[in-house]
Amino acid sequence: MAAAFIKAANAKIRSNPWTDYFCSTHFWGPASNFTIPLAAIADTQKSPDLISGKMTCALIVYAFTFMRFSLAVRPPNGLLFGCHTVNATAQSVQGYRFLDWHYWGGKERKLLSEGEEVAKGTRVQAGPAGGEKK
Template sequence: MSAGFKGFKEFLFSKQSLRYVCSTHFWGPVSNFGIPVAAVLDLNKDADLISGPMTGSLILYSLVFMRYSLAVTPKNYLLFGCHFVNELAQLGQGARWVNHHYVTGKTEEKATN
């Protein structure tokens, strides 16, 4: 076994690492990653399916929790990363929603046909 692998193994199975993996500072953000994963997968779906108010709410939600993740002690960078990814995905969805409803006018075309 190489020294680097042995050191990593000792770190991975140390009391501090195991305590972190068994805490809500780890499992909360891990379970919360379903939101940004779903948002990223939804970027390929039809823009008619996007809810503007919900997307706006999720943009604000992620901004608040990005700030919260850095305000708690100890700082929760995993939670920050989760909400950072969600923020980017929701901003993409919001841009698609604005483009679909206000820029291209596809909603008006469907109503007249």
């Protein structure tokens, strides 16, 4: 009885192209995979000293590899291609931030600007003569 119900439900789902796509891995694979680029986009608001250069490089290669794969499968998976395009872009931004922070003077610029802010924001107060404590 249950097998007949499942078979009938599957036939009903597969008869409509929209529900057939919505219930397939061509939809749910990319939909669940979108968490990777969303995390990378969210990480652009964090400090660049937290970025792993090796992982970012691996994720860029992964994104470009699966962009190619998404077009090689039949039928081509546009949602997967879009997911990995967003991922490649977000990871490339993270890669640029990593290189800027560690190799192109970003860390030094930040320290310099923080030092200037401290110098501008503090007032030198005159204390008792001779450094005596009250």
